[in-house]
Amino acid sequence: MEVPSSLRKEHEELLSMLERAMAEPGEVGEAAKAVSEKLMPHFHKEEELALPQLGCLTLSGEGRVENPERVVELSERLKEELPIMLEEHVQIAIALESLRAAAESAGKGDHVRFADMLLLHAQMEEEVLYPASLLIGAYIRQRLTTRG
Ligand SMILES: [Fe+2]
Numbered sequence: 001m002e003v004p005s006s007l008r009k010e011h012e013e014l015l016s017m018l019e020r021a022m023a024e025p026g027e028v029g030e031a032a033k034a035v036s037e038k039l040m041p042h043f044h045k046e047e048e049l050a051l052p053q054l055g056c057l058t059l060s061g062e063g064r065v066e067n068p069e070r071v072v073e074l075s076e077r078l079k080e081e082l083p084i085m086l087e088e089h090v091q092i093a094i095a096l097e098s099l100r101a102a103a104e105s106a107g108k109g110d111h112v113r114f115a116d117m118l119l120l121h122a123q124m125e126e127e128v129l130y131p132a133s134l135l136i137g138a139y140i141r142q143r144l145t146t147r148g
């Protein structure tokens with residue numbers, strides 16, 4: 001069970017945009033480093049317990065789930081961690097606000113765009129990815145129990 005490669009690549013792309021911002025001198029670089037401190041542990045946690053379940057999804061809606069107990073376990077951990085992860089999104093958004101402001105006054109449109117993309121990424125996770133992972137866990141748990 002692996003994180004779907006599109007999601008892994010999206011994280012990688014966001015991180016490389018962040019690295020470019022961190023390489024800037026002055027306020028932009030400093031603000032980007034503050035974003036990185038919050039973002040790195042958050043991304044790691046997501047790749048550990050919020051996104052691998054999505055690797056069970058298939059276009060046909062069918063197919064065998066390799067390790068159903070593990071899917072259930074991850075989704076239960078996600079459910080427990082969810083309030084913390086949502087708070088992390090808030091903290092990341094606050095750090096991004098400073099980065100966005102610094103990038104705007106320095107005329108660095110790329111980094112403004114990065115801030116907007118990362119905010120949209122977090123919103124998409126809250127609206128789609130996290131709920132989908134929880135739903136997959138609940139569905140598989142139910143299937144395991146009805147099978148006895
Ligand atoms: Fe993410």
Ligand SMILES: [Fe+2]
Nearest residue numbers: 042046122125
């Ligand atoms: Fe996130």
